[in-house]
Amino acid sequence: MDWGMKNRLSRIIRPETGRTVMLAVDHGYFLGPTSGLEDPAKTIEPLVKYADCLMLTRGVLRSSVDTSVDVPIMLRVSGGTSVLGNLADEGTTVSIRDAIRMNVSGVAMSIFVGSELERKSLLGLADLINEAQEYGIPVLAVTAVGKDMNRDARYLSLACRIAAELGAHVVKTYYCEDFEKVVKTCPVPVVIAGGKKIPEREAVELAYNAVSRGAAGVDMGRNIFQSEHPVAMIKTVREIVHKDLDPVKAWDLFNTLINEKATSAK
Ligand code: R5P
Numbered sequence: 627m628d629w630g631m632k633n634r635l636s637r638i639i640r641p642e643t644g645r646t647v648m649l650a651v652d653h654g655y656f657l658g659p660t661s662g663l664e665d666p667a668k669t670i671e672p673l674v675k676y677a678d679c680l681m682l683t684r685g686v687l688r689s690s691v692d693t694s695v696d697v698p699i700m701l702r703v704s705g706g707t708s709v710l711g712n713l714a715d716e717g718t719t720v721s722i723r724d725a726i727r728m729n730v731s732g733v734a735m736s737i738f739v740g741s742e743l744e745r746k747s748l749l750g751l752a753d754l755i756n757e758a759q760e761y762g763i764p765v766l767a768v769t770a771v772g773k774d775m776n777r778d779a780r781y782l783s784l785a786c787r788i789a790a791e792l793g794a795h796v797v798k799t800y801y802c803e804d805f806e807k808v809v810k811t812c813p814v815p816v817v818i819a820g821g822k823k824i825p826e827r828e829a830v831e832l833a834y835n836a837v838s839r840g841a842a843g844v845d846m847g848r849n850i851f852q853s854e855h856p857v858a859m860i861k862t863v864r865e866i867v868h869k870d871l872d873p874v875k876a877w878d879l880f881n882t883l884i885n886e887k888a889t890s891a892k
Pocket of ligand 1 (some may be wrong): 681847
């Protein structure tokens, strides 16, 4: 692996712990102005200082993130479909030249294993990796799950392993029962998406379960920015990911942070 590639990867996954807290705010690329991201700048600003990496699209990066921000960027470069259409029909939306121009640390693309467009999406990932490799840019493969697909260890292991075999440097997937199997059979770091908003206490447990079973961290969106207390949530998730804070202590911390905020506002 060349120096540039290693350097970018070490910006995404913190070398001190081998883990990362990526803040995912790329949802608008197929969901439009989803809840909590109606005004991306307003959502991102208070949270970004607690993120190891920011995952978003070119449009939101340009319009809603200050150029002086000190955070590595994971740029989503796939899209072209919406929640109203066939999501698996995504293609590449950003050239590597433009990604480099934006000084990104990595590029991300979804794959749709098991869909009728599986071949197209996997070869699209391979093309992106080939191109990104030329410039030392790591690729994050996102294992997308269709409505009628099982999010079980068998399916997610299949999808993660295929992404790694094609050359993805990091894979993002979902937490599931027997998650250890997914991690053990994937030769590159695996991070988990948070998925739909769930109660904060469950999200805390999800993050803990994932890292304690081998995840290299989280790429979490809705369970942070749709929380009533997004800053407390991302700070708590950081402690879980980087310090293995157990769910009981993490829940205490979350509540302490909320109370501190309420007291200082009085
Ligand atoms: C979905 O494909 C997007 O890439 C999100 O970045 C991803 O799902 C993570 O966000 P969340 O934690 O909200 O699921």
